[in-house]
Amino acid sequence: MKLQGKSVIVTGATSGMGKAIATRFIQEGAQVILNGRDESRGKSLEAELNQGGKKAVFVPGDVSSPDVNRQLVQAALDHFGQIDIISTNAGRLGLGSVTDLRVEDWNQTLATNLSSVYYLCHFAIPEMLKTEGGVILVNGSIAAFKSFPNHAAYNASKAGLVALVKEMALDYGPKIRVNAICPGPVDTPLIWDSAKAFENPDTIVQQTANSTLIKRLGTPEDIANLALFLVSEESSWMTGAAVTIDGGISVK
Template structure:
């Protein structure tokens, strides 16, 4: 029970990695505020996990982030941990990317982190053992075609993580995980950005040193480690979890 009675907000909990994080945090005794847009998937997950509530909304809205924190305090009386997983691709090269899509991608992948942290940090600081884990991407360090908004937002999210880790130490440990290709709907959507969309996912798999895609559970294990006291001397780190693809 690595997170017994810890109260956690998990964004992107309706699918892929965020859902796996929610399931693993729950097994470890956490109480959860689950965030996402899809009402059916969100309510179904909350029904499966004890001590959890689902809040539907768009993370790019500041007031929704305020409400996530209120839900944690009203339902569970405290807040200890944030796990950021909501994300979007916003595909298109700089010349053809509509300004609205640029801004939306930056809002969902970057500003949403600012909005939730702004509201959550004063509550997390009230107790020892606070932790924030931000799911970014290897796209913070490596460029991909038609991903300018995505790469820029993920690199900025790593920079924001490092700044906050300095600002809020030693009260709160703040780290980023940087996944490579993980088998979720998001990865299959990203295939259309590449020259050979039909083989893009297989190509990514073959480009890893470990010769497989990541699973949401691989990511949940690292998120749990960083959120728990097992990582009590780790803050300000951006950890790649990518089957070795960045080093290939």
């Protein structure tokens, strides 16, 4: 029970990696505010995680809105009394090159992937500083370092996240540790959407899996295992890091 009694906010918890992370954290003793926009998936996950005790509270909303992030912080304070850990996972692709992308898509991708992390941290960090501190874990991507075609807004937002993580680590250490996970191809709905930027989506996902040195896509649980390490005391000397977890694909 590495997170016994810890109070956590997980965005993007209704699917994929965020869901696996929230589930893993609760198994390790945490209590979690779950966020996503899809109310039916959010409520059913909340019910599943609350079997055997109340550990999860679903707070629906679009994280591209500053107010929703304020509500997530307030919900954590109301239900659990403090905030110890933040795990941001909400993300969208907004496929397109700079010339193809509509201005609205650019803005929405930057707001969902990057500004949302600023909003949540803006409201949460003052509360975290009132206690003994805490940990912020941002879900980035290898797209921060290795560009994907037709992903202009996505690549830029993920590079921005890595810069923001390092900056917050500087400003809020030693009380608050801030790190990023930078996954490669993980088997979630998002990777299948991402593949639509290419001519043959099924083939490209299969080729991508084969291009990893481990010869498979990552699983959400692979990411949850790393997330648990990065928010637990076991990583207490790590901050400002962007940790790649990608089956070795970016070695090539």
